Amino acid sequence: xxxxxxxxxxxxxxxxxxxxxxxxxxxxxxxxxxxxxxxxxxxxxxxxxxxxxxxxxxxxxxxxxxxxxxxxxxxxxxxxxxxxxxxxxxxxxxxxxxxxxxxxxxxxxxxxxxxxxxxxxxxxxxxxxxxxxxxxxxxxxxxxxxxxxxxxxxxxxxxxxxxxxxxxxxxxxxxxxxxxxxxxxxxxxxxxxxxxxxxxxxxxxxxxxxxxxxxxxxxxxxxxxxxxxxxxxxxxxxxxxxxxxxxxxxxxxxxxxxxxxxxxxxxxxxxxxxxxxxxxxxxxxxxxxxxxxxxxxxxxxxxxxxxxxxxxxxxxxxxxxxxxxxxxxxxxxxxxxxxxxxxxxxxxxxxxxxxxxxxxxxxxxxxxxxxxxxxxxxxxxxxxxxxxxxxxxxxxxxxxxxxxxxxxxxxxxxxxxxxxxxxxxxxxxxxxxxxxxxxxxxxxxxxxxxxxxxxxxxxxxxxxxxxxxxxxxxxxxxxxxxxxxxxxxxxxxxxxxxxxxxxxxxxxxxxxxxxxxxxxxxxxxxxxxxxxxxxxxxxxxxxxxxxxxxxxxxxxxxxxxxxxxxxxxxxxxxxxxxxxxxxxxxxxxxxxxxxxxxxxxxxxxxxxxxxxxxxxxxxxxxxxxxxxxxxxxxxxxxxxxxxxxxxxxxxxxxxxxxxxxxxxxxxxxxxxxxxxxxxxxxxxxxxxxxxxxxxxxxxxxxxxxxxxxxxxxxxxxxxxxxxxxxxxxxxxxxxxxxxxxxxxxxxxxxxxxxxxxxxxxxxxxxxxxxxxxxxxxxxxxxxxxxxxxxxxxxxxxxxxxxxxxxxxxxxxxxxxxxxxxxxxxxxxxxxxxxxxxxxxxxxxxxxxxxxxxxxx
Numbered sequence: 009x010x011x012x013x014x015x016x017x018x019x020x021x022x023x024x025x026x027x028x029x030x031x032x033x034x035x036x037x038x039x040x041x042x043x044x045x046x047x048x049x050x051x052x053x054x055x056x057x058x059x060x061x062x063x064x065x066x067x068x069x070x071x072x073x074x075x076x077x078x079x080x081x082x083x084x085x086x087x088x089x090x091x092x093x094x095x096x097x098x099x100x101x102x103x104x105x106x107x108x109x110x111x112x113x114x115x116x117x118x119x120x121x122x123x124x125x126x127x128x129x130x131x132x133x134x135x136x137x138x139x140x141x142x143x144x145x146x147x148x149x150x151x152x153x154x155x156x157x158x159x160x161x162x163x164x165x166x167x168x169x170x171x172x173x174x175x176x177x178x179x180x181x182x183x184x185x186x187x188x189x190x191x192x193x194x195x196x197x198x199x200x201x202x203x204x205x206x207x208x209x210x211x212x213x214x215x216x217x218x219x220x221x222x223x224x225x226x227x228x229x230x231x232x233x234x235x236x237x238x239x240x241x242x243x244x245x246x247x248x249x250x251x252x253x254x255x256x257x258x259x260x261x262x263x264x265x266x267x268x269x270x271x272x273x274x275x276x277x278x279x280x281x282x283x284x285x286x287x288x289x290x291x292x293x294x295x296x297x298x299x300x301x302x303x304x305x306x307x308x309x310x311x312x313x314x315x316x317x318x319x320x321x322x323x324x325x326x327x328x329x330x331x332x333x334x335x336x337x338x339x340x341x342x343x344x345x346x347x348x349x350x351x352x353x354x355x356x357x358x359x360x361x362x363x364x365x366x367x368x369x370x371x372x373x374x375x376x377x378x379x380x381x382x383x384x385x386x387x388x389x390x391x392x393x394x395x396x397x398x399x400x401x402x403x404x405x406x407x408x409x410x411x412x413x414x415x416x417x418x419x420x421x422x423x424x425x426x427x428x429x430x431x432x433x434x435x436x437x438x439x440x441x442x443x444x445x446x447x448x449x450x451x452x453x454x455x456x457x458x459x460x461x462x463x464x465x466x467x468x469x470x471x472x473x474x475x476x477x478x479x480x481x482x483x484x485x486x487x488x489x490x491x492x493x494x495x496x497x498x499x500x501x502x503x504x505x506x507x508x509x510x511x512x513x514x515x516x517x518x519x520x521x522x523x524x525x526x527x528x529x530x531x532x533x534x535x536x537x538x539x540x541x542x543x544x545x546x547x548x549x550x551x552x553x554x555x556x557x558x559x560x561x562x563x564x565x566x567x568x569x570x571x572x573x574x575x576x577x578x579x580x581x582x583x584x585x586x587x588x589x590x591x592x593x594x595x596x597x598x599x600x601x602x603x604x605x606x607x608x609x610x611x612x613x614x615x616x617x618x619x620x621x622x623x624x625x626x627x628x629x630x631x632x633x634x635x636x637x638x639x640x641x642x643x644x645x646x647x648x649x650x651x652x653x654x655x656x657x658x659x660x661x662x663x664x665x666x667x668x669x670x671x672x673x674x675x676x677x678x679x680x681x682x683x684x685x686x687x688x689x690x691x692x693x694x695x696x697x698x699x700x701x702x703x704x705x706x707x708x709x710x711x712x713x714x715x716x717x718x719x720x721x722x723x724x725x726x727x728x729x730x731x732x733x734x735x736x737x738x739x740x741x742x743x744x745x746x747x748x749x750x751x752x753x754x755x756x757x758x759x760x761x762x763x764x765x766x767x768x769x770x771x772x773x774x775x776x777x778x779x780x781x782x783x784x785x786x787x788x789x790x791x792x793x794x795x796x797x798x799x800x801x802x803x804x805x806x807x808x809x810x811x812x813x814x815x816x817x818x819x820x821x822x823x824x825x826x827x828x829x830x831x832x833x834x835x836x837x838x839x840x841x842x843x844x845x846x847x848x849x850x851x852x853x854x855x856x857x858x859x860x861x862x863x864x
Contacts, residue, residue: 029115033069036114037061043102044094064088068107068133069115077129079136086140090148095177100141101184104134108186124291128265131187135267135284138185142282149174150274188264188285191271194241194278196221208264208287210257221283226253226261237268243278246270251288263292305507307484308491313508316516320566323461323518324559462526462558464515465573466494466533469551469585471511482543487511489541490550497532523558530554530588553580554588575599601647606658608644613668617643620675621847625696625818625840628832635694635728637840638676639847640668656700665702670712673697677720677727679850684726693853696728696758701735709746714753724754728779732760736775744776751776758818763806772813780810782836784821790830791823800830807835 041057052060064085071081089095089103112130152170188205192198198219206213229252239245247269254262264285271280303315311319468490475483487507494505494513502518503525515533517525533554540547555577557569572591580589612618622636642650659665680695687693703709717724729750736744736759751757758779759772763786772780786803789796803819810817822828822841831839845852 032114033065034058034062036069036110037065039110040065040103040106043106044099046098060092065115068111068137071133072111072115072129073117077132079132082133082136083140083143086137086142087144089137090141090144095141095145095148098180098184100138100177100180101186103141104138104184104186107134107137131265131286132267135187135286138187138189139269139282139284145174145177188283188287190216190283190285192221192281192283194281196241196281199280205285208256208262208285209254224254226255228253228261240268240270240281241278243270243272251292261289262287263289305491305509308488308507310491310495310513311504311506313506313514316504316506316508316514317566319504319516320461320463320569323516324561324564324566324569459561460520460522460558461516461518461561462522462524462529462556463517463569463573464513464526464530464533464588465555465557465570465577466513466515466530466552467554467577467581468511469553469581474548478546482546482548485543486541486548486550489543490537493536494533497529497536499529499532503529523556526556526558527588527590530556534586534588551586553577553585555580555591556588557591602658605644605647605650605655606662609655609659609662609664609668612642612644613664613671617645618668618671619643620672620679620850622679622695622850622853623840623847624845624853625694625838626844627838628828628836633693633853634691634838635696635726636850636853637696637698637730638672638679640672652698660700660702663702665700666706669700669703670716673713674716674719677716677722680726681720681722682850683853684722692723692726694726694728694756696730698730698760704731704735704743704746710749713750713755724750725756728756728758730758730760730781731777733762733764744774748776751778772809772815777815779816779818779837780806781818781820782806784819784841787819787821787827787831790827793826795826795830800834803831803836804834811835 037058038054040061041054045054045057067081067085071078089099094103107130111133112126117126117129149171152174183202185202185204188208189202190198190205191200198217198221201213201216203213206216209216230250233250233252236245236248236250240248247267249265249267252264252266254264256262265288266286267284269282269284270278271282273279303312303318304310305312471483471486474486490513491505491507494515498505498515500517500519503516505513505515507513515526515529517529519525534552537550537552540549542548555573555575557573557576559569575595576589576591579595580587583589619641620638621641622638624633625635625637626632627634640652640656642655644650656665659668676695676697680693683693699709706712713727713729717727729747731747747757756779757775757777758781759775759777760781761783762780763783782803786799786806789799790803807817816837817835819831819836819839820841822831822839822843824843828839828843
């Protein structure tokens, strides 16, 4: 049972046993009857009055529970009270007080709802009951006046007394109502207000009389409020309800729940307006505080992810969305927060997938794959004018950061105890435009000025190390200091900075030069963070990576903007951090394409989309084919044929390189066996297969290789595994053990890209390699005559060293006859390159070998 409210002596104590709804309803009716009997002229027994009030109480209870709320029953209850002669001067205030204190207590809604909503529904029923009561009194007064006029002159005195009593009762409605009641004519001139209205406005009631309600307008009024008001006074509507702000006498804001009803005369002609006002300033203040807390970061006081995305969505959508958001915020139902549950990451991923696979293969479709994480192998490249040119990222003239250009801005020095939280929401209720950043970015600008926007995505470099080494308290202090410095970088009301979480910050700017402004803002933020932050006698250096993106209203989406700025930020991190990068379509397309390829890798292996091409290895001494290097290709259903430089790194990152590498090894071994079976004379052809670092760390590398050789029936001497020099630099004995085991089995091990790792040449003595593959950069000077003498000396020294260590030498990238002849004279053993043949199908290699044997 609900506890009995304190201070209410007229309430009956609750019983300890179960109590039905009818019992509670009758208890409420008894309280009601006891309250109104002393203040009315009713002489009927209490039991009879209770029986009369029970159905009225039931109607109020049912009205309280209706969805949506219907106040008509309460209106009719007010009329019924007048009809039952419960209409003396004190009857209505007492009835309203009983409803306010006990209706919800004894007749609560069936479904749970917030207390504020329940109280609001009860207040609306009180308004309707008072209006019905007033209307019934008015109607009775009219009837009495008509009756008096028809009576004899002897009854005039009694009629006048009745009229006086009626006016007194009507005045009691105004004076005793707990809500504000006012009457104005159709021109808006205030004719009558009760004490509640005077208290709300903080001014004497007689000072309000004669003023015009139109002059009580407030800047936060709904734009359509005047249109609704005009419809009322012209008789097009009977009433309206809204939340409306007013200025009090001291300049503070009064928020009211306002209901205005049109009063007509006996002929139905509009005559007056009746206003009922409920002071909801405290509820509004609470709601705005909750709104502030829901849309601002607790640590720094900056707008959070929710509020920032609301601003970004409004800017992207354009003026129509701004108007809709304003109507939602200040309409009759109060403000509605935009939901922030939808993840922009998921939306961006969906859009990225759609853009990554645009349709049938075309040259344009393969362009995003041109720049990859790993440089193409010289002998594995696709022909093209930009094969050895500068990467697109490095050609952009606008690509720059803070290095060398930072002018430290003075920053606050912090010591222990200097980290008070930023101020919370204002004391007065604030609207969405007043919360946090001050205004919606772009508010107050013309349409042309707000058509473009720019965004910065800032992520602190190495912030995790601060938390891990100095603790989260120091990390929080650092974030507060960073937030203050970033706020100081804002130069106009069209710019805001937000903290979505962690060590990330968003910034938004709007205007015709938004892209330039966003770049300038990024530069200012980097300069502001250049000065060390002093926390607890410790200077902390702050570095940040910033992505910058821009767009035009109505031409993009939040997901696309966030994807672009996120990609740009990670490009800044990849470039060393403490810099910014501006988003561009080419970089976005490359990232999207890589993501698409990564997702398609597992299915590609299952569907058999990979195939192998072979490039001949030629013995320089006699020009015969010694073997071939197996080069894997991916026949992508959208992007066409992709080389290993475009997907091997992705396969390594996803772990698919192990099954893919085993497949390549098995196919190459099977092909080497086929070559051996097809060759009746001469030395068997050897096949070279590349091993990635991930495969070297795979524990079953040796057993898998042995199994593949056994399945193919291939001699281990016919297989050469190529490992890049960088993969073996600094490798310990544990890492070298698989290669030693394979070498002991008879498998050749080739050290690929030799000369690019700057390793100690003495290190070669402990590696289980039998061949050095000289990087093509050492022989470029031999492609023309006369040959570069420096290159000749370098190659001559490497060949001499290799032969001294009993190692064979293979040269990559041979493209001219002059180059091949120089290498032969220097003693190189084998070579491969376009001079001999480009990578191709395995049958072409066998034809070359047969031609060599025939010519021999």
